[in-house]
Amino acid sequence: MSFLSGLYNLLVLGGPKDQPGGFDPSAVKKILVVRNDNIGDVICTTPALDALRKAFPNAHIAALVCTLAEEAIKGHRALDELYVYPKAKHKKYGKIESLLRLARVQSLIRKQKYDLAISFRSSFSSSQAWLNYASKARWRVGPEARGKRKKWGFYYNIPVDWPPEGMHEVKRCFYMLKALGLDMEPGELFVAIPPLSGEKVETFLEKQGFDKAVEPVIVNITRWAYRPDRLWPSENYRDLVQQLISRGEKVVVTHAPADGEWVRELLAGIEPVPLVYWSRSLKEFTAMIKRASVFITAEGGPMHLAASVGTPQVILWGRTKTDVWSPWQAPYSIVVNGGNVSDIRLDQVLNALESLAPKVEKHMRNTDEL
Numbered sequence: 001m002s003f004l005s006g007l008y009n010l011l012v013l014g015g016p017k018d019q020p021g022g023f024d025p026s027a028v029k030k031i032l033v034v035r036n037d038n039i040g041d042v043i044c045t046t047p048a049l050d051a052l053r054k055a056f057p058n059a060h061i062a063a064l065v066c067t068l069a070e071e072a073i074k075g076h077r078a079l080d081e082l083y084v085y086p087k088a089k090h091k092k093y094g095k096i097e098s099l100l101r102l103a104r105v106q107s108l109i110r111k112q113k114y115d116l117a118i119s120f121r122s123s124f125s126s127s128q129a130w131l132n133y134a135s136k137a138r139w140r141v142g143p144e145a146r147g148k149r150k151k152w153g154f155y156y157n158i159p160v161d162w163p164p165e166g167m168h169e170v171k172r173c174f175y176m177l178k179a180l181g182l183d184m185e186p187g188e189l190f191v192a193i194p195p196l197s198g199e200k201v202e203t204f205l206e207k208q209g210f211d212k213a214v215e216p217v218i219v220n221i222t223r224w225a226y227r228p229d230r231l232w233p234s235e236n237y238r239d240l241v242q243q244l245i246s247r248g249e250k251v252v253v254t255h256a257p258a259d260g261e262w263v264r265e266l267l268a269g270i271e272p273v274p275l276v277y278w279s280r281s282l283k284e285f286t287a288m289i290k291r292a293s294v295f296i297t298a299e300g301g302p303m304h305l306a307a308s309v310g311t312p313q314v315i316l317w318g319r320t321k322t323d324v325w326s327p328w329q330a331p332y333s334i335v336v337n338g339g340n341v342s343d344i345r346l347d348q349v350l351n352a353l354e355s356l357a358p359k360v361e362k363h364m365r366n367t368d369e370l
Contacts, residue, residue, distance in 0.1 A: 020138045020157050023180065027138075028056055032109065032117040033063040034132045034142075035073075036087075036125075039282070039301035041169065042069040043308055044328065045120045046076060047186040048173035052118075053078035055182050064109065064131060067092060071282035072305075075192030083109060106134045115139065118180075120173045123162050129155035141179055166323045189308040189328050193290065197283040201291060205252075208275050216250040216275075218289060220297035221263050229318035230298045232341045234266045239346050240296070242270050252277055254288060294353065294360050298341055303327050312360045314352045316341045331359035 031052060035045050042065055052061055062081035065073055070084045085102040086092050117135045119128050119142035126149055132140050133155040144159035145152050153159060163175040170186045177184065202212065210216060221237045222230075244251050253276045255263045260278060267274060279285050282305070289295050289302070290309040297303055298316040306313045307327035315327070317336040326334065333352040337343040 018157060023139055023158060025056070025181065028059055028115045030060045030112055030114045030116070031056060031062070032112075032114040032132075032135050032137060033061070034117060034119045034128055034135075035063065035069070035121075036066050036128050036131055037069070037121070039069050039072045040304040040325070041121075042072045043189055043191060043301070043304040044169040045173050046073065046190045046308070047170055047188065047328075048120060048177060049073075049076055049078040050187055050190065051174065051177060051182065051184045054184070055177075055180075060112075062109075062112070062114075064105070064135075072191060072301075074283075075194065076190060077192065106131075109135050116141070116180075118142065118176065119156070120176055122167075122169070122172045124149055124152075126152055126155075132156065141176065143176075166321070168326070168328065169324055170328045172324075186328075189304065189330075191283075191286050191305060191308040193283055193287050193309075197281060197287045198290075200284055201287040204277065205291065210250065210252075210275070214250050215291060215293035216252045217244055218252045218254055218292040218295045219244070220254045220295065220302050221259070221266065222256065222298050222300070222302070223259065223262070227300075227318070228342075229339065230300065230316075230341050232298060232316055232344060234262075236344075236346055238266050238270065240349060241267065241274050243346070243350065245270065245272060245274060251275065252288070252292070254278060254285065293363065294356060296349065296353070299325070303332070306330065307332075310363065312356055312363050314349060314356060316344050316349070331356065331363065 035042050060080050061078055062083060063073055063079055064083040067084050067086045074082055083105050085105045086098045114135055114137040116139045117132045117137035119132045121128055121143055124143045124145045129142055129152060132142055139158055140156045141158040142156040143162055158179055160176055160179045163172040174184060174186050219241055241251055241253060251274045253274050255278050257278055257280050277288055286305045286309060289306050289311050292311050295306045295311045295313040299318060299320055303313060303315050307330035310330050312331040315332055315334050317334045318341045319339045322334060333356045335344050335348050335352045
């Protein structure tokens with residue numbers, strides 16, 4: 001913790017000592033969920049939000065997330081309110097502006113006088129714990145501080161043991177809930193898709209000759225600047241798209257907003273020309289994934305979006321632990337070869353797609369029945 005944040009604690013928050021008394025569920029009228037990490041992490045928290053709503057049906061439930069993950073949780077059926085703040089490292093705003101915006105959000109949160117603030121994470125994060133502490137909630141739940149960070153343990157007044165190694169991220173969230181006396185089984189992931197987002201996707205597809213009966217294969221072409229183990233060579237993506245088209249598949253290629261020129265160059269010369277789609281809206285991207293018969297992507301946030309809408313997927317997997325981060329309650333086939341996505345062969349992906357075919361057919365039948 002920096003000198004400035006320490007001074008902030010003393011002047012604004014009133015110091016580290018508090019005596020909340022034993023946890024009393026009947027006294028909980030307002031709940032704040034703190035989850036300040038990435039899109040996939042936030043999506044894996046969505047079943048826990050439903051569990052909180054079931055346990056506290058009349059409570060005001062809010063969440064605090066960073067702007068990167070805002071759309072992943074916005075409109076969740078269990079939430080009454082959503083607080084969003086920018087991280088300076090995402091460079092949407094300068095460092096000073098980001099801190100000022102965070103301070104304004106924290107001020108709004110403190111005015112609500114939350115009874116319970118809970119941080120979902122498998123281990124102690126000083127930034128997340130501080131956000132929880134800054135809420136001034138009566139009861140503050142989160143992973144216990146260990147090692148060098150133990151001195152910041154006062155951020156939580158209900159510290160929780162870290163969940164066991166190898167536990168799925170969704171179940172880790174429910175492990176945290178046990179500290180509140182809630183022993184529940186996790187349900188499905190949930191990402192709200194506004195009707196307008198679905199309509200925009202349908203309009204786009206219809207203009208390209210894809211009626212509602214067509215459920216395309218979506219190939220999500222990505223490049224991870226900060227995770228080289230997740231990079232699949234450009235020529236492999238190109239060959240995959242060409243192979244799928246040659247087999248008569250209706251293919252849609254998706255990509256991140258900043259990758260348009262790279263993807264156009266990658267696909268140049270493929271006949272017939274594949275349909276390419278991108279959107280700055282995560283909601284619209286999710287609506288497009290929902291329209292797919294199968295979604296092919298490298299591991300990361302998009303696979304959790306696909307899981308949230310039940311779309312079968314083939315996932316190019318790097319070094320992430322599959323038992324912790326595999327798609328939750330959705331059909332999938334993982335392709336791995338030595339820990340680096342770059343080592344995965346095209347034939348492995350095609351074989352995985354073939355092995356997933358029965359689940360894809362079942363998914364398409366279920367979609368037709370809706």
